Amino acid sequence: MEESENKRKIIKILFPQPLPTPEDLEKKYPARKLIDGTMITRIAPSPTGFMHIGSLYTALISERLAHQTGGVFYLRIEDTDKKREISGVSNLIAQALEHYGIKIDEGETASGFEIGQYGPYKQSQRVKIYQTYIKFLLEKNLAYPCFSTNQELEEMRDMQESKSVRPGYYKQWAKWRDRSDEEVLNALKEGKKFVIRFKSGGDFDNKILIQDILLGKRELPENDQDIVIMKSNGLPTYHLAHVVDDHLMGTTHVIRGNEWFPSLPLHLQLFASMRWQPPQYGHIFPIQKMEGQSKRKLSKRKDHEANISYYEKQGYPTDAVMEYLLNLANSNFEEWRKHNPDENNRKFKLTFEKLSSSNGPLFDFNKLNDISKEIIARYSSEEVYCKCLDWAKKYDHQFAETMEKNLDYMKKILNIERRGGTNVRKDIGKWSNIKKEVEYFFDTDFNMAIDDIAQKLPGINPEDINNIVDSFIKSYNESDSKDEWFEKIKKISRAYGYADSIKIFKENPNKYKGNVADIAKIFRVLLTGRTQTPDLYSIMLVLGKDRVLKKLSVFK
Protein backbone atom coordinates (compact mmCIF):
# COMPACT_ATOMS: atom_id res chain seq x y z
CA MET A 1 0.00 0.00 0.00
CA GLU A 2 2.73 2.36 0.99
CA GLU A 3 4.72 1.32 -2.05
CA SER A 4 2.10 2.47 -4.49
CA GLU A 5 1.78 5.66 -2.51
CA ASN A 6 5.47 6.33 -3.09
CA LYS A 7 5.13 5.43 -6.70
CA ARG A 8 2.37 7.96 -7.14
CA LYS A 9 4.68 10.50 -5.57
CA ILE A 10 7.43 9.64 -7.99
CA ILE A 11 5.20 10.00 -11.00
CA LYS A 12 3.91 13.27 -9.64
CA ILE A 13 7.46 14.57 -9.37
CA LEU A 14 8.32 13.28 -12.81
CA PHE A 15 5.27 14.80 -14.45
CA PRO A 16 4.01 17.67 -12.29
CA GLN A 17 2.06 19.30 -15.09
CA PRO A 18 -1.36 17.99 -16.08
CA LEU A 19 -1.35 15.60 -19.01
CA PRO A 20 -4.07 14.17 -21.17
CA THR A 21 -4.95 10.54 -20.54
CA PRO A 22 -4.50 7.82 -23.14
CA GLU A 23 -8.30 7.75 -23.45
CA ASP A 24 -8.37 11.48 -24.19
CA LEU A 25 -5.88 10.97 -26.96
CA GLU A 26 -7.70 8.01 -28.46
CA LYS A 27 -10.75 10.19 -28.65
CA LYS A 28 -8.89 13.11 -30.12
CA TYR A 29 -7.22 10.95 -32.74
CA PRO A 30 -9.83 8.40 -33.73
CA ALA A 31 -8.89 5.47 -35.92
CA ARG A 32 -9.06 6.27 -39.61
CA LYS A 33 -11.83 4.80 -41.66
CA LEU A 34 -10.23 2.45 -44.10
CA ILE A 35 -11.46 0.31 -46.91
CA ASP A 36 -9.69 -2.96 -47.57
CA GLY A 37 -6.26 -2.43 -49.04
CA THR A 38 -6.01 1.26 -48.25
CA MET A 39 -2.57 2.25 -47.12
CA ILE A 40 -1.68 5.08 -44.80
CA THR A 41 1.99 5.87 -45.20
CA ARG A 42 4.34 8.58 -44.16
CA ILE A 43 7.77 10.02 -44.54
CA ALA A 44 9.36 10.99 -41.27
CA PRO A 45 12.68 12.70 -41.78
CA SER A 46 14.71 14.41 -39.13
CA PRO A 47 15.76 17.94 -39.99
CA THR A 48 19.45 17.40 -39.49
CA GLY A 49 20.70 18.71 -42.77
CA PHE A 50 19.64 18.59 -46.39
CA MET A 51 17.25 16.09 -47.81
CA HIS A 52 18.89 12.83 -48.76
CA ILE A 53 18.19 11.08 -52.05
CA GLY A 54 17.30 8.02 -49.97
CA SER A 55 14.57 9.96 -48.18
CA LEU A 56 13.18 11.05 -51.51
CA TYR A 57 13.24 7.43 -52.62
CA THR A 58 11.27 6.19 -49.60
CA ALA A 59 8.95 9.18 -49.88
CA LEU A 60 8.25 8.34 -53.50
CA ILE A 61 7.49 4.72 -52.74
CA SER A 62 5.34 5.55 -49.73
CA GLU A 63 3.40 8.23 -51.53
CA ARG A 64 2.66 6.16 -54.59
CA LEU A 65 1.50 3.23 -52.54
CA ALA A 66 -0.80 5.39 -50.44
CA HIS A 67 -2.34 7.22 -53.33
CA GLN A 68 -2.67 4.15 -55.51
CA THR A 69 -4.82 2.60 -52.80
CA GLY A 70 -6.85 5.69 -52.04
CA GLY A 71 -4.97 6.21 -48.80
CA VAL A 72 -3.16 9.03 -47.11
CA PHE A 73 0.48 10.04 -47.27
CA TYR A 74 1.75 12.43 -44.68
CA LEU A 75 4.89 14.21 -43.59
CA ARG A 76 6.03 14.08 -40.01
CA ILE A 77 9.08 15.95 -38.84
CA GLU A 78 11.11 14.02 -36.33
CA ASP A 79 12.87 16.84 -34.56
CA THR A 80 13.46 15.29 -31.17
CA ASP A 81 17.20 15.67 -31.41
CA LYS A 82 17.69 19.31 -30.68
CA LYS A 83 21.46 19.09 -30.82
CA ARG A 84 21.59 18.02 -34.43
CA GLU A 85 18.70 20.03 -35.68
CA ILE A 86 19.33 22.72 -38.24
CA SER A 87 16.62 25.34 -38.25
CA GLY A 88 14.66 25.97 -41.39
CA VAL A 89 15.38 22.57 -42.76
CA SER A 90 11.99 21.09 -42.04
CA ASN A 91 10.35 23.39 -44.50
CA LEU A 92 13.04 22.65 -47.03
CA ILE A 93 11.88 19.07 -46.91
CA ALA A 94 8.30 20.02 -47.67
CA GLN A 95 9.54 22.21 -50.49
CA ALA A 96 11.64 19.43 -51.90
CA LEU A 97 8.69 17.05 -51.83
CA GLU A 98 6.57 19.59 -53.62
CA HIS A 99 9.31 20.26 -56.14
CA TYR A 100 9.38 16.60 -57.04
CA GLY A 101 5.63 16.33 -57.20
CA ILE A 102 5.26 14.17 -54.13
CA LYS A 103 1.98 15.29 -52.71
CA ILE A 104 1.48 15.21 -48.97
CA ASP A 105 -2.06 15.02 -47.61
CA GLU A 106 -1.12 15.93 -44.07
CA GLY A 107 1.70 17.70 -42.34
CA GLU A 108 3.46 20.99 -42.85
CA THR A 109 3.29 21.98 -46.50
CA ALA A 110 5.85 23.92 -48.49
CA SER A 111 4.03 27.16 -47.77
CA GLY A 112 4.40 26.57 -44.04
CA PHE A 113 0.81 25.73 -43.15
CA GLU A 114 -0.02 22.54 -41.43
CA ILE A 115 -2.89 20.47 -42.77
CA GLY A 116 -4.53 17.30 -41.42
CA GLN A 117 -6.54 16.14 -38.41
CA TYR A 118 -3.84 14.18 -36.63
CA GLY A 119 -1.39 16.94 -35.87
CA PRO A 120 0.72 18.53 -34.79
CA TYR A 121 3.02 16.80 -37.23
CA LYS A 122 6.19 18.04 -35.67
CA GLN A 123 7.36 15.84 -32.86
CA SER A 124 8.73 18.66 -30.76
CA GLN A 125 5.16 19.93 -30.51
CA ARG A 126 3.83 16.61 -29.29
CA VAL A 127 5.77 16.32 -26.08
CA LYS A 128 2.67 16.11 -23.90
CA ILE A 129 1.38 13.28 -25.99
CA TYR A 130 4.55 11.27 -25.53
CA GLN A 131 4.65 12.02 -21.84
CA THR A 132 1.12 10.72 -21.47
CA TYR A 133 2.24 7.34 -22.65
CA ILE A 134 5.49 7.42 -20.76
CA LYS A 135 3.48 8.05 -17.63
CA PHE A 136 1.17 5.23 -18.61
CA LEU A 137 4.13 2.87 -18.90
CA LEU A 138 5.45 4.01 -15.52
CA GLU A 139 2.09 3.29 -13.95
CA LYS A 140 2.03 -0.14 -15.53
CA ASN A 141 5.50 -0.77 -14.19
CA LEU A 142 6.79 -1.05 -17.75
CA ALA A 143 9.16 1.86 -17.39
CA TYR A 144 11.35 3.36 -14.72
CA PRO A 145 13.60 6.34 -14.14
CA CYS A 146 17.32 5.76 -14.48
CA PHE A 147 19.88 8.05 -12.87
CA SER A 148 23.03 6.55 -14.33
CA THR A 149 25.39 9.21 -15.56
CA ASN A 150 27.05 9.14 -18.94
CA GLN A 151 30.29 8.33 -17.26
CA GLU A 152 28.78 5.39 -15.41
CA LEU A 153 27.32 4.09 -18.62
CA GLU A 154 30.66 4.41 -20.35
CA GLU A 155 32.41 2.56 -17.58
CA MET A 156 29.81 -0.14 -17.77
CA ARG A 157 30.33 -0.49 -21.49
CA ASP A 158 34.08 -0.77 -21.03
CA MET A 159 33.57 -3.43 -18.42
CA GLN A 160 31.24 -5.34 -20.71
CA GLU A 161 33.74 -5.11 -23.50
CA SER A 162 36.59 -6.35 -21.37
CA LYS A 163 34.49 -9.31 -20.24
CA SER A 164 33.32 -9.66 -23.84
CA VAL A 165 29.68 -9.74 -22.91
CA ARG A 166 27.03 -8.14 -25.04
CA PRO A 167 27.05 -4.40 -24.35
CA GLY A 168 24.03 -2.48 -23.21
CA TYR A 169 21.65 -1.71 -20.39
CA TYR A 170 19.76 -4.90 -19.72
CA LYS A 171 19.06 -7.58 -17.09
CA GLN A 172 21.67 -7.46 -14.32
CA TRP A 173 23.35 -4.50 -16.02
CA ALA A 174 20.23 -2.43 -15.69
CA LYS A 175 21.20 -0.82 -12.43
CA TRP A 176 18.06 1.19 -11.81
CA ARG A 177 15.64 -1.39 -13.03
CA ASP A 178 14.68 -2.79 -9.68
CA ARG A 179 15.53 -0.02 -7.24
CA SER A 180 13.10 0.64 -4.43
CA ASP A 181 10.79 3.61 -4.62
CA GLU A 182 12.65 5.16 -1.69
CA GLU A 183 15.90 5.13 -3.56
CA VAL A 184 14.25 6.69 -6.58
CA LEU A 185 12.63 9.34 -4.43
CA ASN A 186 15.92 10.15 -2.80
CA ALA A 187 17.66 10.48 -6.13
CA LEU A 188 14.91 12.79 -7.30
CA LYS A 189 15.16 14.87 -4.16
CA GLU A 190 18.88 15.24 -4.74
CA GLY A 191 17.97 16.66 -8.10
CA LYS A 192 19.87 14.07 -10.08
CA LYS A 193 19.42 14.05 -13.81
CA PHE A 194 17.46 11.11 -15.11
CA VAL A 195 16.03 9.44 -18.16
CA ILE A 196 13.06 7.09 -18.39
CA ARG A 197 13.80 3.60 -19.57
CA PHE A 198 11.51 0.97 -20.93
CA LYS A 199 11.44 -2.14 -18.76
CA SER A 200 11.93 -4.92 -21.23
CA GLY A 201 10.52 -8.35 -20.55
CA GLY A 202 12.39 -9.83 -23.48
CA ASP A 203 15.05 -12.50 -23.58
CA PHE A 204 17.83 -12.24 -26.11
CA ASP A 205 17.95 -16.01 -26.49
CA ASN A 206 14.37 -16.14 -27.65
CA LYS A 207 13.63 -15.61 -31.29
CA ILE A 208 10.62 -13.79 -32.58
CA LEU A 209 9.09 -14.37 -35.96
CA ILE A 210 8.49 -11.29 -38.00
CA GLN A 211 6.97 -10.65 -41.37
CA ASP A 212 8.55 -7.89 -43.40
CA ILE A 213 6.70 -6.78 -46.51
CA LEU A 214 9.88 -6.82 -48.54
CA LEU A 215 12.10 -9.34 -46.81
CA GLY A 216 9.42 -11.85 -45.99
CA LYS A 217 9.47 -14.09 -42.94
CA ARG A 218 12.49 -13.52 -40.72
CA GLU A 219 13.72 -14.38 -37.27
CA LEU A 220 15.20 -11.86 -34.89
CA PRO A 221 16.22 -12.13 -31.25
CA GLU A 222 13.87 -10.59 -28.71
CA ASN A 223 14.85 -7.23 -27.35
CA ASP A 224 16.06 -7.28 -23.79
CA GLN A 225 17.56 -3.81 -23.67
CA ASP A 226 15.97 -1.30 -21.34
CA ILE A 227 16.24 1.43 -23.91
CA VAL A 228 15.71 5.08 -23.12
CA ILE A 229 12.25 6.28 -24.06
CA MET A 230 12.51 9.74 -22.57
CA LYS A 231 15.71 11.74 -22.59
CA SER A 232 16.78 13.91 -19.68
CA ASN A 233 15.45 16.96 -21.51
CA GLY A 234 11.97 15.52 -21.46
CA LEU A 235 11.83 14.69 -25.17
CA PRO A 236 11.13 11.17 -26.32
CA THR A 237 13.60 9.07 -28.25
CA TYR A 238 12.83 7.98 -31.78
CA HIS A 239 11.61 4.56 -30.69
CA LEU A 240 8.88 5.83 -28.41
CA ALA A 241 7.88 8.66 -30.71
CA HIS A 242 7.65 6.32 -33.67
CA VAL A 243 5.36 3.93 -31.86
CA VAL A 244 3.11 6.61 -30.41
CA ASP A 245 2.85 8.64 -33.59
CA ASP A 246 2.32 5.83 -36.00
CA HIS A 247 -0.38 4.48 -33.77
CA LEU A 248 -2.16 7.77 -33.24
CA MET A 249 -1.76 8.88 -36.83
CA GLY A 250 -3.05 5.58 -38.09
CA THR A 251 -0.11 4.51 -40.22
CA THR A 252 -0.75 1.13 -41.79
CA HIS A 253 2.55 0.65 -43.61
CA VAL A 254 5.93 1.88 -42.52
CA ILE A 255 8.45 2.00 -45.34
CA ARG A 256 11.86 2.89 -43.99
CA GLY A 257 15.54 2.31 -44.41
CA ASN A 258 16.85 -1.06 -43.47
CA GLU A 259 19.06 0.41 -40.78
CA TRP A 260 15.90 0.14 -38.68
CA PHE A 261 15.48 -3.53 -39.19
CA PRO A 262 17.45 -4.57 -36.10
CA SER A 263 15.29 -2.42 -33.83
CA LEU A 264 12.09 -3.96 -35.08
CA PRO A 265 11.77 -6.33 -32.08
CA LEU A 266 11.94 -3.32 -29.80
CA HIS A 267 9.26 -1.47 -31.72
CA LEU A 268 6.97 -4.46 -31.75
CA GLN A 269 7.55 -4.85 -28.05
CA LEU A 270 6.55 -1.25 -27.46
CA PHE A 271 3.42 -1.65 -29.54
CA ALA A 272 2.55 -4.75 -27.55
CA SER A 273 3.09 -3.07 -24.20
CA MET A 274 0.65 -0.35 -25.24
CA ARG A 275 -1.71 -3.02 -26.54
CA TRP A 276 -1.69 -1.50 -29.96
CA GLN A 277 -1.76 -3.13 -33.33
CA PRO A 278 1.59 -2.48 -35.03
CA PRO A 279 1.72 -1.36 -38.65
CA GLN A 280 3.24 -3.48 -41.37
CA TYR A 281 6.88 -2.82 -41.98
CA GLY A 282 8.91 -2.79 -45.17
CA HIS A 283 12.62 -2.20 -44.92
CA ILE A 284 14.35 -1.00 -48.03
CA PHE A 285 18.04 -0.93 -48.76
CA PRO A 286 19.91 2.31 -49.01
CA ILE A 287 21.26 3.64 -52.28
CA GLN A 288 24.97 3.10 -52.26
CA LYS A 289 28.16 4.16 -53.89
CA MET A 290 31.37 2.42 -54.75
CA GLU A 291 34.43 3.47 -52.85
CA GLY A 292 37.52 1.56 -53.79
CA GLN A 293 36.63 -2.09 -53.48
CA SER A 294 33.62 -1.71 -51.25
CA LYS A 295 30.13 -0.36 -51.37
CA ARG A 296 28.89 2.13 -48.88
CA LYS A 297 25.83 4.17 -48.21
CA LEU A 298 25.66 7.50 -49.95
CA SER A 299 27.06 9.85 -47.37
CA LYS A 300 25.69 13.28 -46.66
CA ARG A 301 29.11 14.70 -46.10
CA LYS A 302 31.19 13.02 -48.74
CA ASP A 303 28.86 12.64 -51.68
CA HIS A 304 27.32 15.63 -53.39
CA GLU A 305 24.87 13.32 -55.14
CA ALA A 306 23.42 12.30 -51.78
CA ASN A 307 21.82 15.70 -51.49
CA ILE A 308 18.80 16.03 -53.71
CA SER A 309 19.51 19.68 -54.33
CA TYR A 310 22.48 18.47 -56.37
CA TYR A 311 20.12 17.22 -59.08
CA GLU A 312 18.32 20.48 -59.18
CA LYS A 313 21.54 22.44 -59.42
CA GLN A 314 22.70 20.21 -62.24
CA GLY A 315 19.40 20.78 -63.96
CA TYR A 316 17.97 17.31 -64.17
CA PRO A 317 14.24 17.54 -64.78
CA THR A 318 12.37 16.36 -61.71
CA ASP A 319 10.70 13.69 -63.78
CA ALA A 320 14.07 12.27 -64.69
CA VAL A 321 15.04 11.85 -61.07
CA MET A 322 11.62 10.41 -60.26
CA GLU A 323 11.72 7.93 -63.11
CA TYR A 324 15.20 6.88 -62.22
CA LEU A 325 14.05 6.16 -58.67
CA LEU A 326 10.91 4.47 -59.93
CA ASN A 327 13.14 2.28 -62.01
CA LEU A 328 15.18 1.33 -58.97
CA ALA A 329 12.04 0.58 -57.02
CA ASN A 330 10.31 -1.54 -59.64
CA SER A 331 12.53 -2.65 -62.48
CA ASN A 332 9.51 -3.34 -64.66
CA PHE A 333 8.93 0.40 -64.83
CA GLU A 334 11.25 0.48 -67.82
CA GLU A 335 9.07 -1.96 -69.70
CA TRP A 336 5.98 0.03 -68.83
CA ARG A 337 7.59 3.27 -70.01
CA LYS A 338 8.52 1.66 -73.30
CA HIS A 339 4.90 0.79 -73.96
CA ASN A 340 3.53 4.05 -72.58
CA PRO A 341 5.96 6.69 -73.78
CA ASP A 342 3.61 9.60 -73.25
CA GLU A 343 1.83 8.63 -70.06
CA ASN A 344 2.43 10.41 -66.80
CA ASN A 345 4.56 8.15 -64.65
CA ARG A 346 1.87 8.30 -61.98
CA LYS A 347 -0.13 5.87 -64.06
CA PHE A 348 2.48 3.24 -63.35
CA LYS A 349 1.42 0.84 -60.60
CA LEU A 350 4.13 0.42 -58.04
CA THR A 351 4.09 -2.91 -56.23
CA PHE A 352 5.70 -4.42 -53.18
CA GLU A 353 6.32 -7.64 -55.02
CA LYS A 354 8.65 -5.99 -57.49
CA LEU A 355 10.42 -3.93 -54.90
CA SER A 356 13.83 -5.47 -54.87
CA SER A 357 15.08 -7.07 -51.71
CA SER A 358 18.60 -7.28 -52.96
CA ASN A 359 21.44 -5.31 -51.54
CA GLY A 360 21.47 -1.56 -51.91
CA PRO A 361 21.86 -0.48 -55.51
CA LEU A 362 24.77 1.63 -56.67
CA PHE A 363 23.77 5.02 -57.96
CA ASP A 364 24.16 4.95 -61.74
CA PHE A 365 24.61 8.28 -63.45
CA ASN A 366 24.70 6.68 -66.88
CA LYS A 367 21.19 5.47 -66.35
CA LEU A 368 19.96 8.75 -64.93
CA ASN A 369 21.43 10.61 -67.89
CA ASP A 370 19.81 8.27 -70.34
CA ILE A 371 16.41 8.58 -68.72
CA SER A 372 16.83 12.31 -68.58
CA LYS A 373 17.73 12.57 -72.27
CA GLU A 374 14.68 10.59 -73.23
CA ILE A 375 12.48 12.82 -71.13
CA ILE A 376 13.91 16.05 -72.45
CA ALA A 377 13.62 14.73 -75.99
CA ARG A 378 9.88 14.52 -75.43
CA TYR A 379 9.59 18.18 -74.49
CA SER A 380 8.65 20.81 -77.04
CA SER A 381 11.16 23.59 -77.68
CA GLU A 382 8.86 25.90 -75.75
CA GLU A 383 9.02 23.63 -72.71
CA VAL A 384 12.75 23.25 -73.02
CA TYR A 385 13.10 27.00 -73.15
CA CYS A 386 10.92 27.60 -70.11
CA LYS A 387 12.37 24.88 -67.95
CA CYS A 388 15.89 25.78 -68.84
CA LEU A 389 15.20 29.43 -68.15
CA ASP A 390 13.72 28.58 -64.75
CA TRP A 391 16.85 26.66 -63.98
CA ALA A 392 19.19 29.37 -65.24
CA LYS A 393 17.43 32.06 -63.23
CA LYS A 394 18.42 30.14 -60.14
CA TYR A 395 21.81 28.78 -61.02
CA ASP A 396 23.27 30.72 -63.95
CA HIS A 397 22.13 34.32 -64.02
CA GLN A 398 24.29 35.31 -66.93
CA PHE A 399 22.90 32.57 -69.08
CA ALA A 400 19.37 33.44 -68.00
CA GLU A 401 19.99 36.97 -69.14
CA THR A 402 21.31 35.80 -72.47
CA MET A 403 18.28 33.59 -72.91
CA GLU A 404 15.84 36.36 -72.15
CA LYS A 405 17.59 38.93 -74.30
CA ASN A 406 17.59 36.58 -77.24
CA LEU A 407 14.23 34.98 -76.71
CA ASP A 408 13.33 34.38 -80.37
CA TYR A 409 16.81 33.43 -81.42
CA MET A 410 17.09 31.08 -78.47
CA LYS A 411 13.82 29.39 -79.28
CA LYS A 412 14.91 28.91 -82.85
CA ILE A 413 18.11 27.33 -81.64
CA LEU A 414 16.30 24.99 -79.28
CA ASN A 415 13.86 24.11 -82.00
CA ILE A 416 16.48 22.49 -84.19
CA GLU A 417 15.64 18.82 -84.57
CA ARG A 418 13.02 19.01 -81.92
CA ARG A 419 9.65 19.37 -83.58
CA GLY A 420 8.16 16.15 -82.33
CA GLY A 421 9.56 14.39 -85.36
CA THR A 422 10.90 10.88 -85.44
CA ASN A 423 14.50 11.97 -85.43
CA VAL A 424 14.58 13.98 -82.25
CA ARG A 425 17.90 14.92 -80.82
CA LYS A 426 18.83 13.26 -77.53
CA ASP A 427 21.95 15.04 -76.53
CA ILE A 428 20.67 17.12 -73.65
CA GLY A 429 20.50 15.36 -70.31
CA LYS A 430 20.32 18.33 -68.01
CA TRP A 431 19.78 22.06 -68.25
CA SER A 432 23.32 22.87 -67.32
CA ASN A 433 24.39 21.22 -70.59
CA ILE A 434 22.45 23.57 -72.80
CA LYS A 435 24.83 26.46 -72.40
CA LYS A 436 27.63 24.49 -73.92
CA GLU A 437 25.38 23.16 -76.64
CA VAL A 438 24.35 26.60 -77.83
CA GLU A 439 27.56 28.47 -77.13
CA TYR A 440 28.64 28.77 -80.73
CA PHE A 441 25.44 30.50 -81.71
CA PHE A 442 26.48 33.46 -79.62
CA ASP A 443 30.20 33.33 -80.06
CA THR A 444 30.51 35.82 -82.91
CA ASP A 445 34.11 36.65 -82.23
CA PHE A 446 35.02 33.20 -83.11
CA ASN A 447 38.74 32.97 -82.89
CA MET A 448 39.67 29.41 -83.01
CA ALA A 449 43.35 28.88 -83.61
CA ILE A 450 44.32 27.54 -87.01
CA ASP A 451 46.09 24.71 -85.26
CA ASP A 452 42.93 23.71 -83.43
CA ILE A 453 41.04 23.64 -86.65
CA ALA A 454 43.67 21.52 -88.33
CA GLN A 455 43.57 19.16 -85.39
CA LYS A 456 39.85 18.68 -85.72
CA LEU A 457 40.19 18.14 -89.44
CA PRO A 458 43.00 15.64 -89.77
CA GLY A 459 43.92 14.45 -93.21
CA ILE A 460 42.51 17.45 -94.98
CA ASN A 461 44.86 19.66 -96.85
CA PRO A 462 44.80 23.18 -95.31
CA GLU A 463 44.95 24.71 -98.77
CA ASP A 464 41.91 22.72 -99.76
CA ILE A 465 40.11 24.03 -96.74
CA ASN A 466 40.78 27.55 -97.81
CA ASN A 467 39.57 26.97 -101.34
CA ILE A 468 36.57 24.98 -100.28
CA VAL A 469 35.43 27.71 -97.95
CA ASP A 470 35.93 30.23 -100.74
CA SER A 471 33.83 28.29 -103.16
CA PHE A 472 31.12 27.90 -100.62
CA ILE A 473 31.01 31.58 -99.78
CA LYS A 474 30.71 32.43 -103.45
CA SER A 475 27.73 30.16 -103.97
CA TYR A 476 26.10 30.67 -100.56
CA ASN A 477 22.54 31.81 -100.63
CA GLU A 478 20.70 32.15 -97.37
CA SER A 479 17.33 31.37 -98.87
CA ASP A 480 18.38 28.07 -100.39
CA SER A 481 16.24 25.10 -99.54
CA LYS A 482 17.89 22.23 -97.78
CA ASP A 483 18.18 20.30 -101.03
CA GLU A 484 19.64 23.23 -102.90
CA TRP A 485 22.05 23.86 -100.08
CA PHE A 486 23.20 20.30 -100.01
CA GLU A 487 23.55 20.14 -103.75
CA LYS A 488 26.13 22.88 -103.44
CA ILE A 489 28.01 20.98 -100.78
CA LYS A 490 28.04 17.96 -103.04
CA LYS A 491 29.24 20.00 -105.95
CA ILE A 492 32.12 21.32 -103.93
CA SER A 493 32.93 17.80 -102.82
CA ARG A 494 33.23 16.64 -106.39
CA ALA A 495 35.26 19.65 -107.40
CA TYR A 496 37.93 18.92 -104.81
CA GLY A 497 38.16 15.20 -105.32
CA TYR A 498 35.71 14.04 -102.67
CA ALA A 499 32.92 11.56 -103.27
CA ASP A 500 29.51 13.21 -102.98
CA SER A 501 28.05 10.35 -101.01
CA ILE A 502 29.40 7.92 -98.51
CA LYS A 503 28.09 5.01 -100.52
CA ILE A 504 30.00 6.00 -103.63
CA PHE A 505 33.08 6.58 -101.59
CA LYS A 506 32.90 3.11 -100.06
CA GLU A 507 32.59 1.49 -103.43
CA ASN A 508 35.89 3.03 -104.52
CA PRO A 509 37.70 4.38 -101.50
CA ASN A 510 40.96 4.78 -103.36
CA LYS A 511 39.47 6.98 -106.03
CA TYR A 512 38.69 9.84 -103.65
CA LYS A 513 40.38 11.98 -101.04
CA GLY A 514 37.33 11.48 -98.89
CA ASN A 515 33.60 12.01 -99.04
CA VAL A 516 30.92 14.56 -98.54
CA ALA A 517 30.95 14.00 -94.79
CA ASP A 518 34.50 15.33 -94.68
CA ILE A 519 33.43 18.47 -96.48
CA ALA A 520 30.51 18.96 -94.16
CA LYS A 521 32.86 18.51 -91.30
CA ILE A 522 34.95 21.46 -92.44
CA PHE A 523 31.98 23.78 -92.20
CA ARG A 524 30.84 22.20 -89.00
CA VAL A 525 34.18 22.79 -87.34
CA LEU A 526 34.53 26.32 -88.64
CA LEU A 527 31.04 27.32 -87.65
CA THR A 528 30.78 25.57 -84.32
CA GLY A 529 34.23 24.52 -83.25
CA ARG A 530 33.12 20.98 -82.85
CA THR A 531 32.65 17.80 -84.83
CA GLN A 532 29.26 16.82 -83.51
CA THR A 533 26.37 19.20 -83.73
CA PRO A 534 22.79 19.16 -84.92
CA ASP A 535 21.96 19.40 -88.59
CA LEU A 536 24.31 21.85 -90.27
CA TYR A 537 21.74 23.34 -92.63
CA SER A 538 19.47 24.22 -89.73
CA ILE A 539 22.37 25.71 -87.84
CA MET A 540 23.25 27.99 -90.74
CA LEU A 541 19.66 28.99 -91.12
CA VAL A 542 19.40 29.96 -87.49
CA LEU A 543 22.79 31.67 -87.47
CA GLY A 544 21.87 33.78 -90.45
CA LYS A 545 24.05 35.00 -93.26
CA ASP A 546 26.02 37.59 -91.33
CA ARG A 547 27.19 35.27 -88.63
CA VAL A 548 27.91 32.48 -91.08
CA LEU A 549 30.10 34.67 -93.25
CA LYS A 550 31.84 36.18 -90.29
CA LYS A 551 32.67 32.81 -88.85
CA LEU A 552 33.84 31.41 -92.15
CA SER A 553 36.00 34.40 -92.98
CA VAL A 554 37.84 34.35 -89.71
CA PHE A 555 39.85 31.48 -90.99
CA LYS A 556 41.36 33.55 -93.74
Added chain:
RNA sequence: GGUCCCUUCGUCUAAUGGUUAGGACAUCAGGUUUUCAUCCUGAAAACAGGGGUUCAAUUCCCCUAGGGACUACCA
Protein backbone atom coordinates in the same frame (compact mmCIF):
# COMPACT_ATOMS: atom_id res chain seq x y z
C1' G B 1 33.07 -9.37 -30.80
C1' G B 2 27.55 -10.21 -31.05
C1' U B 3 22.90 -10.04 -33.94
C1' C B 4 20.81 -9.64 -38.63
C1' C B 5 20.63 -8.83 -44.00
C1' C B 6 22.62 -9.40 -48.96
C1' U B 7 25.48 -11.85 -53.35
C1' U B 8 23.11 -13.16 -61.52
C1' C B 9 27.05 -9.33 -67.25
C1' G B 10 30.99 -3.03 -65.55
C1' U B 11 25.92 -0.98 -63.46
C1' C B 12 20.34 -1.73 -62.44
C1' U B 13 18.01 -6.13 -62.74
C1' A B 14 14.54 -10.65 -65.05
C1' A B 15 13.61 -15.67 -65.06
C1' U B 16 13.85 -20.90 -63.95
C1' G B 17 14.65 -27.80 -60.50
C1' G B 18 15.91 -29.15 -67.29
C1' U B 19 16.58 -22.05 -71.07
C1' U B 20 21.62 -20.76 -76.30
C1' A B 21 20.39 -17.52 -68.31
C1' G B 22 16.50 -12.44 -70.85
C1' G B 23 16.25 -6.96 -70.85
C1' A B 24 18.00 -1.85 -69.95
C1' C B 25 22.23 1.58 -69.37
C1' A B 26 27.35 1.90 -70.48
C1' U B 27 31.19 -0.06 -74.14
C1' C B 28 32.55 -1.67 -79.10
C1' A B 29 31.40 -2.86 -84.37
C1' G B 30 28.30 -2.51 -88.61
C1' G B 31 23.95 -0.44 -91.32
C1' U B 32 20.16 3.37 -92.72
C1' U B 33 20.01 8.62 -93.10
C1' U B 34 22.62 13.91 -98.87
C1' U B 35 26.12 16.19 -93.08
C1' C B 36 25.75 15.47 -87.13
C1' A B 37 22.49 13.05 -84.42
C1' U B 38 18.21 9.98 -84.10
C1' C B 39 17.03 5.07 -85.59
C1' C B 40 18.15 -0.21 -86.71
C1' U B 41 21.28 -4.63 -86.37
C1' G B 42 25.07 -7.11 -84.05
C1' A B 43 29.31 -8.19 -80.57
C1' A B 44 31.61 -8.67 -75.96
C1' A B 45 29.84 -9.26 -70.96
C1' A B 46 27.09 -12.64 -65.23
C1' C B 47 24.67 -17.19 -61.82
C1' A B 48 31.09 -15.48 -55.53
C1' G B 49 33.58 -20.41 -54.07
C1' G B 50 33.09 -25.39 -51.98
C1' G B 51 30.10 -29.31 -50.46
C1' G B 52 25.50 -31.90 -50.38
C1' U B 53 19.95 -33.31 -52.03
C1' U B 54 18.42 -34.76 -57.04
C1' C B 55 18.24 -38.35 -63.11
C1' A B 56 19.16 -32.95 -63.31
C1' A B 57 20.87 -27.00 -59.42
C1' U B 58 22.05 -20.70 -61.10
C1' U B 59 17.37 -22.12 -58.58
C1' C B 60 16.59 -26.20 -52.51
C1' C B 61 20.02 -27.19 -47.96
C1' C B 62 24.84 -26.51 -45.44
C1' C B 63 29.67 -24.30 -45.06
C1' U B 64 33.23 -20.60 -46.56
C1' A B 65 34.36 -15.89 -48.56
C1' G B 66 33.02 -10.99 -49.70
C1' G B 67 29.83 -6.82 -48.90
C1' G B 68 26.27 -4.15 -45.83
C1' A B 69 23.30 -2.70 -41.38
C1' C B 70 22.71 -2.41 -36.18
C1' U B 71 25.02 -2.70 -31.44
C1' A B 72 23.60 6.01 -28.29
C1' C B 73 20.00 10.40 -23.66
C1' C B 74 21.12 10.12 -33.25
C1' A B 75 17.42 9.33 -36.17
